[in-house]
Amino acid sequence: ELKVEQNPLFLSMQEGKNYTIYCNYSTTSDRLYWYRQDPGKSLESLFVLLSNGAVKQEGRLMASLDTKARLSTLHITAAVHDLSATYFCAVDAPSGTYKYIFGTGTRLKVLA
């Protein structure tokens, strides 16, 4: 059974600081997705990582994928309050099923 674990589950950080959110998954997959969700809102796609070593950056966020370690990271550089949200990673289930397994999410709060 494919499991996706994120840590930390909660993160409170000061503006200007750097931090990394981790997403570990339990079976072979080379496709991983990061989403952002604001409270009471829908999920917004942030990054699509489709191969080992993939790195994507948008503003203060950078995501990477290591399929051999079954690990993705979402790195936050010089956090600002607007980044406060819940971040989810999702992994494509084994080949051919085209469905996601979501991590439980990391709730990020950036303090001014």
Place this chain on the structure above:
Amino acid sequence: DADVTQTPRNRITKTGKRIMLECSQTKGHDRMYWYRQDPGLGLRLIYYSFDVKDINKGEISDGYSVSRQAQAKFSLSLESAIPNQTALYFCATSDLTSGRLGNEQFFGPGTRLTVL
């Protein structure tokens, strides 16, 4: 703009009632999904469909049914609602033909359902 819409956005119902949540999309995507979100549990897949004739159960399909009326429409029904089905429900779509995007999914605004 091409979009994913859900109706209703909020619904309060009583135990035992039958209700239907509807999802429509103008993205032209083949794949559609229904998820449930509970606090602390992330999103869990209820049902998914790859075309009008293809319906598949997800992780938590018990107590739910779906109908894919057209490529653009995918409805979720609770035949006899119970309080532990109180949750936020999301519909999502993805494009079968876009290999460049993998299986990137696009989510609707959600339906907040409360079962009393």
